[in-house]
Amino acid sequence: MSLAQHQKLGPFGVLVQAASPGANPSALAPEELRALVREHHILVLRGFRNFADAEDLTAWCGTLGEIMMWPFGAVLELVEAEEPTDHIFDHSYVPLHWDGMYKPLIPEFQVFQCVSAPGEGNGGRTTFSDSSGVLASAGPETVERWSRVTVTYRIQNKVHYGGQAVSPLVVPHPATGAPTMRFNEPPIADDATFLNRPSHSFDGVADEDVPALLEELQKALYDPRHYYAHDWVDGDLVITDNYTLLHGREAFTHRAPRHLRRVHVLGDPPFKNPAL
Template sequence: MDTIKALDSVGVVIDATSMACQRVERLNIASLIDEIFSQGLVVLKGFEPLNDTDMELVAKEIGPLLQWDFGYVLDLKIQEQPQNHIFSEGKVELHWDGAFASEEPRFNFFQCLQSSSNSGGGETTFLNTTRLLESLPNDTIEQWKQIRIRYETEKKAHYGGVIEVPLISRHPKTGKLRMRYIEPFNEDNMAVNPVETQVIGFDTYQSDVFLKEMNSLLYSSNYFYKHSWRKGEFVFVDNLALLHGRSRFEGSGLNRHLKRVHIL
């Protein structure tokens, strides 16, 4: 694919400015899928916007869609009385989508219709866990392979339940090691969707120490990235390899509007 530039240490940007065609649906889908699995995060700039129907059609070219009770396309906007904290002004912890669902999407497909240009914060945070694990010493990896974590949260809207998962597992497509982790101790989420987290086999003190050290390591990693949205951008995420979250919104003008589709 042409006009590709590296995006920090977590992905790539494809800029359509110098391309003959600026329609997302005209991209080579097989090459796009390869790029997502290879890079983890693919940002598209300079492409023409898509309505909901066309966004669904593009997503279906990549794979079947995960349908929620709201349909396929989720409107991500701040709500006054949110049932899920992704609609609040607060921080969203690092997590992977579909953790409490019957199926995990392979890809997240985002479109930015409006950015909060007058405010600070609100960046979407990404962590490329496969690249992080590749950078760590073998003894750390072997220790983490023994870790299993239990997550529990009340089901609200389309999010919640109880799961127990290994910290490290194999990416089902690439075979690379990846992390499955939901960041605990998010003070901004205590009133809406608090997640109780416990390392299996650890007492509460040991578990909390391990999890706090893990949080610190992830946020200080070279493979952690904060994305400031710009109107017109599209983003594809390998949900099987990356974790994502959101910084707390600050200031005024909280009018950011994203669209999201989950692709299986």
């Protein structure tokens, strides 16, 4: 099955519709899938055979590369918990971040399967910011100033991640060396409902200038030229570029049926986390 017929999603990303409903995604060449994601940063496969369960999804993801394992296994079930202790399993928004920031290895790809969409009007879109595009649009003085900033992040290990990560705002892409951004956006300052709030400390910028820096970063990362929010459709299969993008989530209606599965696929060779 050819991937040549694809359409643009937004400022970045492409959509491939199945040639016939329920077509097998295993017929798609893994090397072509990887190439499309590296070029366009997001690849949405829609209308293909739905995976029956987490094991079925895992087997397919293994064709894309080495799967990154977590204490829970390969598949993270992203669904609102009965009694959440962390924002990931709440129905709140999730600030922009990159995956693996507290782990020894950083995955190159994220694979999401939409088991159940949130439903119209319920929110819950997954948000993406193309950091390479943000840097390309910023002036040289701005990029140079951002490049001097290093952020230390700390968060309690209440679920499957936590600890401390220290990263410059601007880092080279692990494979191409092109400039990208690594940033975990702070939650809204006065949001007392946000679960398991991380702490941030900044080096390379004066304390009194941090609020202006955060405002500047938010404006740049949410610029419509470099920002995309994905409306989930049941059965969507989405592969994303974790080396280049930052991602988050919009809040969704409490007890809406939003259910995603996520698998991480490592690069070749696997990329050791420089933030630890």
